[in-house]
Amino acid sequence: MSLRVRLNLLVAALNLGFLAALTWILIDNHRNSIQEEIEAAHRVAVQMLGTAAQTSPVFGPAPVVMVGFLQSLGRVRANEISLYTADGVRRYSSPPSAYKAGRNAPEWFAVLMRPTQETTVIGLQGARIEIVPDASRAILDAWDSMTSIFLLGLAFVAVLHAALLLFLRHLLRPTEADAIRLVATTQQLAENREVTRLIQAGVEEERKRLARELHDELGQTVTAIRLIATSIARSVEGDKAAGPASGARKINEIAAGLYDSVHRIVRELRPAVLEQPDLAAALADLGREWRVRHPDIELTMTLEGDLGDLGEGLTLAVFRTVQEALTNVLKHAGASMVGLSVATRDGYLEAAIEDDGHGATEVLTRAGVGLVGMRERVAALGGRLEAGPRPDRGFRVRIVLPLPGGSE
Ligand SMILES: Nc1ncnc2c1ncn2[C@@H]1O[C@H](COP(=O)(O)OP(=O)(O)O)[C@@H](O)[C@H]1O
Ligand SMILES: [Mg+2]
Structure with missing residues (x-):
């Protein structure tokens, strides 16, 4: 009343x-x-x-x-x-x-x-x-x-x-001052979202640059070390005393390890698939890598709808959220299974990451890190993020985002 x-x-x-x-x-x-x-x-x-x-x-x-x-x-x-x-x-x-x-x-x-x-x-x-x-x-x-x-x-x-x-x-009629305040607040909100979007875009740009630098500079240097080490090894191969040869082989091994690490970092910073924003391909890639690196945590993935052409902003937001949620499963959940589902329907994209771990024990309020950052990123695109323990067991992160040109 x-x-x-x-x-x-x-x-x-x-x-x-x-x-x-x-x-x-x-x-x-x-x-x-x-x-x-x-x-x-x-x-x-x-x-x-x-x-x-x-x-x-x-x-x-x-x-x-x-x-x-x-x-x-x-x-x-x-x-x-x-x-x-x-x-x-x-x-x-x-x-x-x-x-x-x-x-x-x-x-x-x-x-x-x-x-x-x-x-x-x-x-x-x-x-x-x-x-x-x-x-x-x-x-x-x-x-x-x-x-x-x-x-x-x-x-x-x-x-x-x-x-x-x-x-x-x-x-009870809203005064003019009320109206002005309302407009100002709405504007401020829109500006905040725009700032968040710009910051996120800047972060992605910076990651791209770092990935390129790492790849071009470090990658090439490491490759050069490996080449030199290999040629040293070959040139002294005849000498079975093999002091320099085994040293050179070691350099080669270390450099190979370094090369792999650099590559992994580069991929994480800027997955190659994101160069052409195709969410389905990027997630498939992420899934493959997860299965190689974490065979003990079973990942099931369901992708529905057309995820190949969502535009860079949306694709990145979903991808980064999934990345963060999966990293959280490793860090916090103690899970043996994790399910990822992404679907588009009725002008919206919905993605959920659910695990069977022990659920959250602390409140999700620290600003600027992890899920809070993701929530802002998703909100800047007009969507929302929910995260919390599931009723039976485990944890769930769910995002809903309007599709460009969708029926918002
Ligand atoms: N899959 C999960 N299982 C259990 N707890 C989780 C899970 N994901 C997140 N959490 C809880 O939510 C908190 C916030 O997560 P996040 O914002 O990513 O911060 P961070 O990972 O840096 O701790 C975590 O510290 C953890 O307590
Ligand atoms: Mg986290």
Whole structure:
């Protein structure tokens, strides 16, 4: 639920509570005052008519005198006054109230507010007067005043809600400063990625140069040493004492070893296949070399989709990630099997390296080395890298990268 909706609900609940309390207080007040008013009016009428009843016989037959008196009296506040003869015929009844004539409060409200005052009967000679309390005008007054207060309250609540909505809309709208900050942050992020990409490109360029230097300079020098050592060995071959010959052979052996090492370093720095970026070929090459050098850790490889033409940036990123993950398997995993799978589908490339070792024991947070570097490299190309222990055993590194021109 959004903040705006929550605030509105809260205010609505408070308002409803307030209206309910207000209604209760009004009902209670009005009921008390109606009770009070009707009792007082009744008392006045009863007293007045009681006195009149006592004195009326002096002036003649009670019913006749009283009817005349009642007619001149008219209505006595909130009371209906009637006179009945001894045989039950009504001889008089007070006129209806002209106040708000023809209107009444709803029945349920009248029931709620009705006072407890009882009818009073005054006995005369040969007649009786009935004084019936009539609260209907007072109740209608209470109804009118309460509905207007209630409507006013409702209007107030509506205005309050509208104001709150407007205020919240204004308050929660992102300010211009927010927008500027957002744009700046987005730009910064894009720039950071660009910098990472440039750094990676620079690193690759530097590796290429180093590989070339090693190959051209060191490689040629070592080859020259070997040639010379071989020719020395040949020239002194006749001499079986063989001091120089065996020395020369040793030089040759050492130089051959050196040559192999240089070649290995060169290949690692810049695998020949990467000169034309073909990921399938580069990975196949990596796999062959792994099987020769680490026959005790079984490598299975699954390559799916067209990996031959992904462009240099993507090919290098995947290749270096696989290289790093495989090196980690050697360094950290203690595994007996490692699986590499690379596939392209739906505009994405997905690669996973999984081993059956003992999994990670420390958190992968050191910046700039290994997987963190790979994560940045992959992110610079719009992809993501996940690395962590597998649920059963071992460790898994997985990358997903958008393909150029893919459905990103
Ligand atoms: N295959 C793996 N098996 C177990 N732990 C691993 C594996 N790969 C990585 N790790 C853990 O993740 C950490 C970070 O790896 P990495 O970023 O490559 O740094 P480094 O290899 O320099 O230690 C490693 O130190 C290791 O603890
Ligand atoms: Mg590592």
